[in-house]
Amino acid sequence: MIKNDSKPTVISIKNLKKSFGSLKVLDGVNLNIKLGENLAVLGKSGSGKSVLIKIISGLLKPDAGTVEVLGLEVDKISTKELRTLRSKIGFSFQNSALYDSMTVRENLAFPLIRNKTDLSKSEIQHAIEEVLNQVGLPQTISQMPSELSGGQRKRIGIARTLILKPEIMLYDEPTAGLDPITSSEINSLIKKVQTQYKTSSIIITHDLTCAKNTADNVAILVNGKFLQSGSFEEVFKSENEIAQSFYEYNFINEK
């Protein structure tokens, strides 16, 4: 799956298993993400994509296997180490998770104040302006989330994670519910984040256009394992029936 073996591995998962009662959700997942790589994880609803992300971020414990993130085994480290590790991971949630009663400025200041108490007011203001420019929305600084479009809210949600300069980004269905043009803008932003912030990312998506345009590699989660992984072309030009059925049910927009 990985093309450039000389780059360090940022996420390494070996034989990961996770069940809930008799429901086997992950049943031997193996995964390597190299520095600067974007990986799209595809899979049907309920296939375990969110469980995988929760295990990577230490919110759920694996039943078996090893999960190393930035060189640390997430289920073996102390709460304090986990907190530090999580501050290096940016989450882009489906609902953007903005605080409705705060302006865009306050939403962006919030993670900085919570995590970096030593920043001055002008440093915070500078960081907010910088990140708003990066996501292309400097004019929204005094607006409330309710005044923003779905695509703008998504961008501000991404800005709110970028302001902490994460090393890893986890995107949960970044284009869900967005029209094709707004989706394409979000896809471009994901690529921009990869190059400008030098992040390594997992992009959970049902949207093959998103996978094609944002990811270096894609992997399909089926029956608790990665069935197919590799570049978009490798996975979807294969004869594999499940990969083919994914492809046929998606309309692909070229960049």
Ligand SMILES: Nc1ncnc2c1ncn2[C@@H]1O[C@H](COP(=O)(O)OP(=O)(O)OP(=O)(O)O)[C@@H](O)[C@H]1O
């Ligand atoms: N804390 C939990 N307790 C019990 N079952 C759980 C828990 N979390 C997830 N599951 C089950 O694990 C399975 C995988 O869930 P998960 O949310 O990872 O799916 P998904 O691939 O992200 O789906 P979707 O695309 O719909 O978001 C589901 O059957 C879900 O009900």
